[in-house]
Amino acid sequence: xxxxxxxxxxxxxxxxxxxxxxxxxxxxxxxxxxxxxxxxxxxxxxxxxxxxxxxxxxxxxxxxxxxxxxxxxxxxxxxxxxxxxxxxxxxxxxxxxxxxxxxxxxxxxxxxxxxxxxxxxxxxxxxxxxxxxxxxxxxxxxxxxxxxxxxxxxxxxxxxxxxxxxxxxxxxxxxxxxxxxxxxxxxxxxxxxxxxxxxxxxxxxxxxxxxxxxxxxxxxxxxxxxxxxxxxxxxxxxxxxxxxxxxxxxxxxxxxxxxxxxxxxxxxxxxxxxxxxxxxxxxxxxxxxxxxxxxxxxxxxxxxxxxxxxxxxxxxxxxxxxxxxxxxxxxxxxxxxxxxxxxxxxxxxxxxxxxxxxxxxxxxxxxxxxxxxxxxxxxxxxxxxxxxxxxxxxxxxxxxxxxxxxxxxxxxxxxxxxxxxxxxxxxxxxxxxxxxxxxxxxxxxxxxxxxxxxxxxxxxxxxxxxxxxxxxxxxxxxx
Amino acid sequence: xxxxxxxxxxxxxxxxxxxxxxxxxxxxxxxxxxxxxxxxxxxxxxxxxxxxxxxxxxxxxxxxxxxxxxxxxxxxxxxxxxxxxxxxxxxxxxxxxxxxxxxxxxxxxxxxxxxxxxxxxxxxxxxxxxxxxxxxxxxxxxxxxxx
Numbered sequence: 001x002x003x004x005x006x007x008x009x010x011x012x013x014x015x016x017x018x019x020x021x022x023x024x025x026x027x028x029x030x031x032x033x034x035x036x037x038x039x040x041x042x043x044x045x046x047x048x049x050x051x052x053x054x055x056x057x058x059x060x061x062x063x064x065x066x067x068x069x070x071x072x073x074x075x076x077x078x079x080x081x082x083x084x085x086x087x088x089x090x091x092x093x094x095x096x097x098x099x100x101x102x103x104x105x106x107x108x109x110x111x112x113x114x115x116x117x118x119x120x121x122x123x124x125x126x127x128x129x130x131x132x133x134x135x136x137x138x139x140x141x142x143x144x145x146x147x148x149x150x151x152x153x154x155x156x157x158x159x160x161x162x163x164x165x166x167x168x169x170x171x172x173x174x175x176x177x178x179x180x181x182x183x184x185x186x187x188x189x190x191x192x193x194x195x196x197x198x199x200x201x202x203x204x205x206x207x208x209x210x211x212x213x214x215x216x217x218x219x220x221x222x223x224x225x226x227x228x229x230x231x232x233x234x235x236x237x238x239x240x241x242x243x244x245x246x247x248x249x250x251x252x253x254x255x256x257x258x259x260x261x262x263x264x265x266x267x268x269x270x271x272x273x274x275x276x277x278x279x280x281x282x283x284x285x286x287x288x289x290x291x292x293x294x295x296x297x298x299x300x301x302x303x304x305x306x307x308x309x310x311x312x313x314x315x316x317x318x319x320x321x322x323x324x325x326x327x328x329x330x331x332x333x334x335x336x337x338x339x340x341x342x343x344x345x346x347x348x349x350x351x352x353x354x355x356x357x358x359x360x361x362x363x364x365x366x367x368x369x370x371x372x373x374x375x376x377x378x379x380x381x382x383x384x385x386x387x388x389x390x391x392x393x394x395x396x397x398x399x400x401x402x403x404x405x406x407x408x409x410x411x412x413x414x415x416x417x418x419x420x421x422x423x424x425x426x427x428x429x430x431x432x433x434x435x436x437x438x439x440x441x442x443x444x445x446x447x448x449x450x451x452x453x454x455x456x457x458x459x460x461x462x463x464x465x466x467x468x469x470x471x472x473x474x475x476x477x478x479x
Numbered sequence: 480x481x482x483x484x485x486x487x488x489x490x491x492x493x494x495x496x497x498x499x500x501x502x503x504x505x506x507x508x509x510x511x512x513x514x515x516x517x518x519x520x521x522x523x524x525x526x527x528x529x530x531x532x533x534x535x536x537x538x539x540x541x542x543x544x545x546x547x548x549x550x551x552x553x554x555x556x557x558x559x560x561x562x563x564x565x566x567x568x569x570x571x572x573x574x575x576x577x578x579x580x581x582x583x584x585x586x587x588x589x590x591x592x593x594x595x596x597x598x599x600x601x602x603x604x605x606x607x608x609x610x611x612x613x614x615x616x617x618x619x620x621x622x623x624x625x626x
Binding site (some may be wrong): 254259260261263264265267269270271272273274298299302391 | 491493494497500503545546564574575576596597598599600601
């Protein structure tokens with residue numbers, strides 16, 4: 001059961017008070033009753049003793065009329081119900097109840113006899129003797145009712161005081177609890193405001209106790225947090241504007257690359273060709289070969305510029321997620337590659353129904369590069385084979401492009417995705433070394449991973465994942 | 480002055496020479512007027528500035544570069560589309576850029592076509608031939624406005 005702190009404090013104080021009150025009451029009342037009883041017993045004995053002389057005289061003279069008033073005087077004591085004198089023959093000779101005279105007295109042995117529950121009555125007696133022996137017995141019937149009443153009154157009073165006291169203590173406990181927890185709930189409220197992001201509030205709880213200390217520490221923490229957050233916001237704003245500036249610079253850079261670097265290249269290529277066509281007779285074979293090499297170099301540089309631009313754009317363009325049919329995309333890419341090199345015979349296997357949520361333009365660039373690489377690096381393989389599909393890798397669904405081409409040495413695998421990093425000589429396989437760097441950026445932008453596994457001259461496999469992609473497998477099969 | 484001609488607007492002398500050579504190589508029998516930046520092109524077409532007082536007929540097509548000093552290609556386009564005389568004049572943007580923003584803006588400002596100049600000279604030659612074929616042979620130009 002959940003119990004608020006203030007109620008717990010009040011309850012504990014209340015229970016402690018109740019236990020204390022009970023113990024005190026029990027002790028006080030019990031003790032006083034015992035004392036009173038002892039005193040009363042002594043008192044009764046002294047009453048009996050004070051009448052022993054007169055009793056002896058009355059019994060000796062058998063003149064009971066003069067003794068009667070002394071007996072009746074005893075009834076002034078509210079505790080004494082009856083007094084009687086019994087002679088040696090066990091006959092009542094004088095009594096406060098005159099009708100009892102001459103009768104046999106009740107069993108008046110010195111013992112407490114409960115006659116009824118309300119009037120707890122007992123007898124106290126004294127044997128009257130002289131030198132000759134037993135003369136008779138003087139007996140008093142005493143009621144305990146008065147003492148009981150007094151005790152019960154005292155108990156009632158005690159209980160009343162205890163109840164009032166406990167109520168007051170309980171209320172005080174509750175108030176103390178409220179006072180204590182009011183500050184704590186104030187802290188809770190302020191803390192939950194912080195959780196919602198409003199750090200401007202302060203608890204303003206002060207005082208010399210622990211809660212006051214807590215309040216002060218709390219406010220100091222809030223101040224520090226607020227300062228920190230402002231600092232962070234400034235930092236984020238600063239970094240954002242720096243990033244924006246860097247991005248703009250990059251955009252301006254790629255624009256200038258796109259426009260200003262290409263134009264001179266066209267001049268180099270164009271005028272080399274012009275020389276070859278218009279001034280052919282003035283050129284010997286070596287001159288012509290040099291011009292061809294100038295054109296080839298210009299062509300390579302043009303490729304580098306295109307690839308660099310594409311790499312820059314893959315990080316810049318905003319992404320739009322669409323449903324992308326990778327199967328269809330891969331089939332089209334392969335068809336295009338085959339159209340460009342109709343002399344090649346490549347066995348291609350593409351899994352059906354590979355559909356994901358991704359940016360179509362970027363995914364096209366990635367697949368262009370991956371399948372283009374597979375196509376390129378299998379060109380020395382008489383029985384070239386390329387596979388595109390989906391499989392389970394380390395608990396994730398990974399797409400793979402697998403070929404049986406040149407492969408690479410796994411010792412250089414860390415260089416695979418670096419810009420301008422190549423694992424093959426340009427004379428063997430053409431390329432700029434930017435393709436896989438571009439692919440990696442695209443996969444990273446989709447929240448995925450890419451890695452390669454290969455063996456030199458035995459083929460390479462590239463695996464990539466796309467995070468949170470929704471893949472639908474329409475049907476299994478291959479083409 | 481009824482002879483049709485092409486207005487080539489480009490600030491790069493190499494590109495101008497290569498374009499002219501391509502036209503010559505393709506045996507295209509067209510007069511080419513060259514403006515070396517946007518301002519010169521506007522002056523030529525609207526008989527302003529250095530061409531003040533020289534009224535010219537409109538070309539059959541304008542080949543317009545984008546990045547040029549003084550007045551850029553996009554500003555030329557804006558002015559051409561704002562003037563009654565040239566609002567339907569065929570303009571082909573012929574530039575080195577293949578930036579999406581350039582393409583989109585060119586069409587937005589009323590370009591009729593956008594062609595990226597290929598770096599490979601043979602492809603460039605092909606592009607010029609196709610351009611000529613389409614814009615001066617195949618395409619029916621809008622009638623000359625009465626000015």
